[in-house]
Amino acid sequence: MTKWLESVGTDEDVVISTRLRIARNISNYKFPDFMTIDEGQSVTEEVLNAMKDNKDIYKFYRIEDLSQLEKTRFVEDHLISPSLATTTKSGSFLLRDDEKSTIMINEEDHIRIQVLLSGLNTYEGWELCSEIDDYLEKNIEYAFHEKFGYLTSCPTNVGTGLRASVMVHLPCLSMTGHINTIIDGLGKIGLTSRGIYGEGSKALGHLFQISNQITLGEKEEDIIKKLNKVVLQIVARERSTRGYMLDRKKIELEDKVFRSLGILNYSRLISSTEAMAHLSNVKLGCDVGIISGINPKDIVKLMIDIQPANIQKSSNKEMMKDERDVYRAQIIRNKFIDMEG
Amino acid sequence: MTKWLESVGTDEDVVISTRLRIARNISNYKFPDFMTIDEGQSVTEEVLNAMKDNKDIYKFYRIEDLSQLEKTRFVEDHLISPSLATTTKSGSFLLRDDEKSTIMINEEDHIRIQVLLSGLNTYEGWELCSEIDDYLEKNIEYAFHEKFGYLTSCPTNVGTGLRASVMVHLPCLSMTGHINTIIDGLGKIGLTSRGIYGEGSKALGHLFQISNQITLGEKEEDIIKKLNKVVLQIVARERSTRGYMLDRKKIELEDKVFRSLGILNYSRLISSTEAMAHLSNVKLGCDVGIISGINPKDIVKLMIDIQPANIQKSSNKEMMKDERDVYRAQIIRNKFIDMEG
Numbered sequence: 001m002t003k004w005l006e007s008v009g010t011d012e013d014v015v016i017s018t019r020l021r022i023a024r025n026i027s028n029y030k031f032p033d034f035m036t037i038d039e040g041q042s043v044t045e046e047v048l049n050a051m052k053d054n055k056d057i058y059k060f061y062r063i064e065d066l067s068q069l070e071k072t073r074f075v076e077d078h079l080i081s082p083s084l085a086t087t088t089k090s091g092s093f094l095l096r097d098d099e100k101s102t103i104m105i106n107e108e109d110h111i112r113i114q115v116l117l118s119g120l121n122t123y124e125g126w127e128l129c130s131e132i133d134d135y136l137e138k139n140i141e142y143a144f145h146e147k148f149g150y151l152t153s154c155p156t157n158v159g160t161g162l163r164a165s166v167m168v169h170l171p172c173l174s175m176t177g178h179i180n181t182i183i184d185g186l187g188k189i190g191l192t193s194r195g196i197y198g199e200g201s202k203a204l205g206h207l208f209q210i211s212n213q214i215t216l217g218e219k220e221e222d223i224i225k226k227l228n229k230v231v232l233q234i235v236a237r238e239r240s241t242r243g244y245m246l247d248r249k250k251i252e253l254e255d256k257v258f259r260s261l262g263i264l265n266y267s268r269l270i271s272s273t274e275a276m277a278h279l280s281n282v283k284l285g286c287d288v289g290i291i292s293g294i295n296p297k298d299i300v301k302l303m304i305d306i307q308p309a310n311i312q313k314s315s316n317k318e319m320m321k322d323e324r325d326v327y328r329a330q331i332i333r334n335k336f337i338d339m340e341g
Numbered sequence: 342m343t344k345w346l347e348s349v350g351t352d353e354d355v356v357i358s359t360r361l362r363i364a365r366n367i368s369n370y371k372f373p374d375f376m377t378i379d380e381g382q383s384v385t386e387e388v389l390n391a392m393k394d395n396k397d398i399y400k401f402y403r404i405e406d407l408s409q410l411e412k413t414r415f416v417e418d419h420l421i422s423p424s425l426a427t428t429t430k431s432g433s434f435l436l437r438d439d440e441k442s443t444i445m446i447n448e449e450d451h452i453r454i455q456v457l458l459s460g461l462n463t464y465e466g467w468e469l470c471s472e473i474d475d476y477l478e479k480n481i482e483y484a485f486h487e488k489f490g491y492l493t494s495c496p497t498n499v500g501t502g503l504r505a506s507v508m509v510h511l512p513c514l515s516m517t518g519h520i521n522t523i524i525d526g527l528g529k530i531g532l533t534s535r536g537i538y539g540e541g542s543k544a545l546g547h548l549f550q551i552s553n554q555i556t557l558g559e560k561e562e563d564i565i566k567k568l569n570k571v572v573l574q575i576v577a578r579e580r581s582t583r584g585y586m587l588d589r590k591k592i593e594l595e596d597k598v599f600r601s602l603g604i605l606n607y608s609r610l611i612s613s614t615e616a617m618a619h620l621s622n623v624k625l626g627c628d629v630g631i632i633s634g635i636n637p638k639d640i641v642k643l644m645i646d647i648q649p650a651n652i653q654k655s656s657n658k659e660m661m662k663d664e665r666d667v668y669r670a671q672i673i674r675n676k677f678i679d680m681e682g
């Protein structure tokens with residue numbers, strides 16, 4: 001899993017990943033919330049039919065065929081949204097073999113195309129997203145309004161239906177507290193910050209997902225350009241804060257980073273929240289050169305691997321929280337022995 | 342330094358050390374607080390003269406000849422009392438070459454004989470203490486009252502002048518909170534608990550110094566017998582609590598011990614209070630078999646070596662707190678590299 005991490009973006013010392021998703025609906029169908037199971041099935045067939053020439057590179061999954069563990073794991077790997085995982089009727093998705101894109105069917109909208117790439121990679125991401133969109137549009141008649149643009153189940157997506165988001169790792173801006181002014185400022189320019197597992201989930205491991213709030217009245221290219229520009233500004237501020245701390249608070253920063261490395265190497269019991277905080281410090285240590293010999297992408301992968309469902313998946317059984325915390329500590333220790341060995 | 346640690350006592354999984362001290366005053370002299378410098382000098386000479394046959398095994402130190410750092414270091418090593426270190430006139434001491442005993446001169450009383458041994462060793466300790474006492478008494482006329490016994494500067498020491506104390510390491514009784522009832526109970530049987538660097542200093546690293554409160558109306562042998570008996574009861578309770586935790590809370594205990602080991606191995610900045618807490622957990626880990634390959638006595642030695650003045654002594658310079666915290670972290674890391682091979 002987490003193959004998408006193998007792609008290459010820029011600014012990977014601060015930017016973890018770039019995600020684009022567009023919401024589309026098929027004309028003459030009710031929105032998923034109001035559909036019967038049969039109508040949901042027809043929508044699914046329309047999408048599968050439109051994508052039939054690509055079936056070698058897309059694997060099809062029905063939500064109802066997946067166990068709770070499998071669903072949560074797809075969510076933790078950022079491959080599907082938490083809402084798709086909880087759909088009770090007709091939810092399904094197509095996942096590209098390199099995991100760079102997912103086509104979600106009957107989530108909040110009939111179709112949601114998602115592209116997920118490593119690092120900052122908005123332009124390539126948008127290109128891939130548009131390509132899939134164009135492909136579907138050849139075979140499917142989208143619900144489109146001349147004045148409003150693409151019609152969506154929730155009015156906040158009407159227009160472009162585009163949500164472009166970039167996941168950034170901001171440990172130093174978090175430590176100094178500057179992160180709060182930055183988040184406040186985002187709202188004023190039509191952007192927003194969310195926790196890493198989507199809306200409503202809280203920020204873990206100093207990871208922030210910066211995305212556009214507005215989908216109406218702005219062209220896709222402009223949304224992406226603005227997001228890209230703002231992210232680059234945030235990246236620059238995080239880097240200068242890292243530089244400042246290395247310059248003025250070096251020993252305190254080293255202490256923080258190495259203590260986290262020590263705890264990850266030695267603990268016998270650890271929650272995902274605590275592990276995320278320490279992995280965040282260790283990633284920072286790798287990115288600024290305090291720790292050498294560890295690939296920071298391995299730390300990002302570990303951040304995903306230690307989420308509750310992934311922990312259970314790798315142990316092949318469902319577990320209580322306490323059991324997971326023991327198993328998680330073991331996975332982390334083994335991984336660090338591998339990485340540092 | 343800390344040669345006294347090399348002696349062998351019993352119950353060393355819980356008991357760190359046994360200390361006995363007797364207070365004596367010379368007849369026809371005022372108590373030290375009221376003496377002139379010349380009188381203080383005469384007292385010193387009387388003691389040195391009485392001990393002249395032993396001068397090969399006792400080294401003489403005058404407090405005024407020692408730097409602040411050296412004085413504090415003798416205190417941290419438990420070889421002299423904090424009050425002797427702060428005497429401004431005529432304070433001095435004789436230290437035996439194996440560091441098992443010190444004769445302090447012109448502290449609160451003219452003479453205080455201290456014996457310090459590793460582990461539980463009250464009977465051997467008392468024998469050595471009496472031997473020195475008898476030796477001095479041959480040459481010196483003690484201030485003694487038929488009804489009250491040995492007269493001392495502070496009425497709380499009148500009688501035997503004996504304070505017998507045992508330093509115990511009680512991490513599990515501290516974790517469960519049972520330590521509080523035990524400490525409360527000590528008062529009812531004429532015993533008391535103090536922090537490890539004497540009266541007024543707080544308990545660090547789950548180390549408690551159990552000693553007799555009463556010196557009047559009880560024979561020396563009875564004081565020692567009672568202390569020994571109570572300490573053995575406390576040792577048994579600490580051991581059974583360790584057993585309970587190993588049985589019922591094994592993973593939590595392992596987690597605590599190994600996290601402390603991780604922090605000691607990785608931190609770049611650590612206060613003596615924090616280090617003491619982690620060393621306490623690691624010593625527990627060694628004593629119950631969670632950690633193997635580390636000699637718990639090396640941990641006790643490290644507990645002494647990381648105290649502020651010892652840190653400065655080993656770096657050969659006076660340091661600010663921040664500097665000490667960095668140097669302390671380094672000493673600990675190096676020591677663990679040595680110990681863990």
